[in-house]
Amino acid sequence: MMADEADSRTGAVSVSGPYSEAHYKELRRHTTIRFFCLYLLPLILLATYFFVQYEAIVAESERLHLAAIAESQSITLDLFLSERRINLTNLINDPKLTLPPDNAMMLGSLARLQRISDAFVDIGYIDSSGVQLSYTGPYPSLEQRSYRDESWYRGLRDGESDFVITDIYLGLRRRPHFTIAVSRIINGEFVAFRASLDPERIYEYITSLEGAQEVYTTIVNREGHYQLIPERFGNPLDTGAFVPPLTPRTGSHEAEVGGVDYLYGYSWLRSANWALLVQDVPGEHTTFWSGLRLQILGIALLMILLGFATIVVRARRQVELMKESDSTRAQLGQAAKLASVGELAAGIAHEINNPLASINEEAGLMKDLMNPELGTPVSPEELRPYLDSIQQSVFRCRDITRKLLGFVRQTDVSLREHDVHVLIDEVVDGLLGAELSVSNIRVVREYGEDMPPLLTDGNQLVQVFLNIVNNAVDAMAADGGTLTIATEAGSDHLTITIADTGYGMSREQLENIFVPFYTTKEVGKGTGLGLSVSYGIVKSLGGRIDVRSSQGEGSTFTITLPTRERRK
Amino acid sequence: MPGRIKLLIADDEIKFLESIAKRLEMRDFEVTKATNGQEALTIAGSQKFDLALLDLKMPGVNGRQVLEVLKREHRFLEVIILTGHGSLDSAVECTKLGAFDYLPKPYELEKLLEVLRRAYEARLQKKFEADQERLEKIADMATGSSALSILRELRKLDDDEK
Numbered sequence: 001m002m003a004d005e006a007d008s009r010t011g012a013v014s015v016s017g018p019y020s021e022a023h024y025k026e027l028r029r030h031t032t033i034r035f036f037c038l039y040l041l042p043l044i045l046l047a048t049y050f051f052v053q054y055e056a057i058v059a060e061s062e063r064l065h066l067a068a069i070a071e072s073q074s075i076t077l078d079l080f081l082s083e084r085r086i087n088l089t090n091l092i093n094d095p096k097l098t099l100p101p102d103n104a105m106m107l108g109s110l111a112r113l114q115r116i117s118d119a120f121v122d123i124g125y126i127d128s129s130g131v132q133l134s135y136t137g138p139y140p141s142l143e144q145r146s147y148r149d150e151s152w153y154r155g156l157r158d159g160e161s162d163f164v165i166t167d168i169y170l171g172l173r174r175r176p177h178f179t180i181a182v183s184r185i186i187n188g189e190f191v192a193f194r195a196s197l198d199p200e201r202i203y204e205y206i207t208s209l210e211g212a213q214e215v216y217t218t219i220v221n222r223e224g225h226y227q228l229i230p231e232r233f234g235n236p237l238d239t240g241a242f243v244p245p246l247t248p249r250t251g252s253h254e255a256e257v258g259g260v261d262y263l264y265g266y267s268w269l270r271s272a273n274w275a276l277l278v279q280d281v282p283g284e285h286t287t288f289w290s291g292l293r294l295q296i297l298g299i300a301l302l303m304i305l306l307g308f309a310t311i312v313v314r315a316r317r318q319v320e321l322m323k324e325s326d327s328t329r330a331q332l333g334q335a336a337k338l339a340s341v342g343e344l345a346a347g348i349a350h351e352i353n354n355p356l357a358s359i360n361e362e363a364g365l366m367k368d369l370m371n372p373e374l375g376t377p378v379s380p381e382e383l384r385p386y387l388d389s390i391q392q393s394v395f396r397c398r399d400i401t402r403k404l405l406g407f408v409r410q411t412d413v414s415l416r417e418h419d420v421h422v423l424i425d426e427v428v429d430g431l432l433g434a435e436l437s438v439s440n441i442r443v444v445r446e447y448g449e450d451m452p453p454l455l456t457d458g459n460q461l462v463q464v465f466l467n468i469v470n471n472a473v474d475a476m477a478a479d480g481g482t483l484t485i486a487t488e489a490g491s492d493h494l495t496i497t498i499a500d501t502g503y504g505m506s507r508e509q510l511e512n513i514f515v516p517f518y519t520t521k522e523v524g525k526g527t528g529l530g531l532s533v534s535y536g537i538v539k540s541l542g543g544r545i546d547v548r549s550s551q552g553e554g555s556t557f558t559i560t561l562p563t564r565e566r567r568k
Numbered sequence: 569m570p571g572r573i574k575l576l577i578a579d580d581e582i583k584f585l586e587s588i589a590k591r592l593e594m595r596d597f598e599v600t601k602a603t604n605g606q607e608a609l610t611i612a613g614s615q616k617f618d619l620a621l622l623d624l625k626m627p628g629v630n631g632r633q634v635l636e637v638l639k640r641e642h643r644f645l646e647v648i649i650l651t652g653h654g655s656l657d658s659a660v661e662c663t664k665l666g667a668f669d670y671l672p673k674p675y676e677l678e679k680l681l682e683v684l685r686r687a688y689e690a691r692l693q694k695k696f697e698a699d700q701e702r703l704e705k706i707a708d709m710a711t712g713s714s715a716l717s718i719l720r721e722l723r724k725l726d727d728d729e730k
Contacts, residue, residue, distance in 0.1 A: 349652065349653065350625060350651075350652040350653045351652075352652075353651075353652030353653075353672070353673045353674065354581050354584070354652045354673065356652075356673070356674045357581070357584050357650075357652060357673035357674040357675075358581055358583040358584040358587065359674070360673075360674035360675070361583075361584050361587035361588045361591065361674075362583065362587050364587070364591055364677050365587045365590055365591050368590075368591055368594050374594045374595070375594060386587075389583055393583070437627055438580070438625040438626065438627060438630075439625070440627060440628065440630065
């Protein structure tokens with residue numbers, strides 16, 4: 001942590017490569033995210049989409065399945081009730097019917113009805129006064145009971161319909177049952193037969209149907225009171241949690257009961273104001289679906305995990321490769337820098353030899369002045385100016401070597417904001433200043449105004465300028481010339497143009513200019529690396545180098561560098 | 569003042585120029601200083617020199633160009649190149665252009681004096697041979713030519729630089 005902090009403060013670099021470990025950590029993170037977004041994310045989205053679609057299809061088929069069961073059961077139940085009604089209608093339409101029916105006839109009729117369906121509990125005959133004149137069944141007290149105020153009786157008598165099937169009620173007998181009643185006008189007289197039916201029989205009938213074991217079946221009326229319900233779920237006439245919608249008459253619906261969503265299928269009966277509800281029985285059927293879902297989810301999760309692991313490994317490997325190539329490039333860069341210095345050596349030698357020659361002459365002169373053979377010996381005070389001058393020359397030499405070593409030793413790659421003009425001046429005034437002036441090369445600076453700071457590796461850029469100006473100096477060495485350096489800021493880049501008036505290049509030279517080890521200089525003078533390395537550096541900084549040249553007219557190098565984009 | 573060797577030194581390093589000039593003067597040379605190539609050419613145009621010491625890299629007219637002009641204009645003048653750019657190429661080039669010798673800076677004064685001595689001897693030898701040749705020519709002419717043409721040739725002996 002401490003090292004990291006120190007790194008970020010000084011911009012220094014770790015030993016393994018030109019960049020710090022934190023840089024690679026960040027790079028690893030970025031690469032992982034990029035891979036994730038590129039490879040895994042679309043897969044996950046697609047899988048999620050398909051899973052959701054699959055779920056919807058499963059749910060839809062479940063709905064259709066339940067609705068179909070509800071419909072088929074309601075049709076069966078309708079059929080059953082219609083049959084019961086027809087049984088009664090047959091009774092009332094019997095031409096042998098005598099009114100009021102006598103006891104024997106009532107007994108016979110009930111026996112006949114019960115043979116057809118064991119749901120029939122009792123029957124009764126009611127006349128236009130609403131009184132049950134005859135009754136046969138387990139509750140004899142119901143004889144003489146008046147139904148005049150019952151809504152179903154009034155409905156029959158008012159001719160709204162010639163039959164009625166009531167909701168379930170407890171009635172006097174305190175047992176849930178319902179009534180089917182039919183009416184007819186015989187000889188101008190209103191007559192009606194009513195029969196009580198045992199809902200449990202109906203329930204047994206329904207549950208005996210094929211496919212009924214897969215579902216729970218309940219019946220509610222329009223008010224939501226249970227008409228038929230398995231005993232363990234509740235009692236008849238309890239209020240259910242929900243009433244299915246009236247339209248459509250058949251369908252499926254979801255309802256929340258006690259915080260749990262229930263899916264049920266429903267179908268309204270035609271013969272009674274009842275709705276038949278079916279619900280899945282949790283069992284093989286549902287465990288199959290949830291098992292499949294778990295499998296799909298498990299496999300998907302496993303694949304995602306595997307994919308992620310692969311991505312992490314691949315990102316790690318990629319960054320490892322980048323690290324290696326960075327380090328190789330840093331080493332190559334250093335080698336190339338030494339090569340550029342090699343090409344510089346002649347100029348530097350001149351730079352150092354001149355003050356050395358001055359020192360030599362001044363020291364010699366002092367010796368001469370102290371030599372009695374050559375004249376009158378002088379006082380030490382007279383020698384002082386020569387000693388000062390020698391010291392000055394020594395400092396000049398020291399400055400030159402320091403400048404050179406400073407350039408060679410800087411191996412850190414550090415991105416900082418630089419003023420590009422300062423970097424150019426470092427080359428034109430510093431490293432190559434003396435060389436340019438003794439080679440009779442006039443330097444013209446056409447620096448642009450408001451140049452944005454350049455976030456870059458200054459040392460590398462100095463190397464690029466050095467290589468290009470070095471070549472320019474060589475091209476103009478014979479007769480001197482003009483070196484024009486122009487800078488210009490664009491919206492997101494800046495350009496540096498370095499033009500010389502030297503002997504220029506042929507087409508063949510121009511084509512090979514950036515090829516490593518290609519050189520036009522004599523053996524031992526040029527390595528052929530300077531411009532190829534410069535090209536690599538500028539490219540790695542996100543920029544480009546263009547060259548124009550024609551023989552005898554000089555060469556122009558244009559370097560374009562991005563000002564916004566950070567180096568990757 | 570016969571006996572003193574006339575020497576032209578051209579170098580843009582002022583300190584070096586001052587010191588070397590003083591040292592050679594102490595050793596009985598008649599030294600004229602030039603701080604650049606153009607000045608050297610101007611001085612050489614108006615005075616006669618026995619020897620010239622030239623720095624190669626100078627702003628303006630460089631040493632190589634001065635060498636070329638001097639060798640063309642002054643037949644017997646010997647030129648010695650002094651330079652901090654010690655490279656074989658420039659040594660060969662200068663020799664081709666007629667430089668007597670080529671000394672890389674910094675050098676030992678004894679060596680320079682030795683070279684100057686040899687150069688002066690070479691100059692004398694060359695001049696002697698040229699005079700000899702002319703005298704023989706004059707002797708030939710004396711047998712058959714007019715007095716005027718002999719006089720003309722004799723005048724050339726003095727005008728030795730052309």
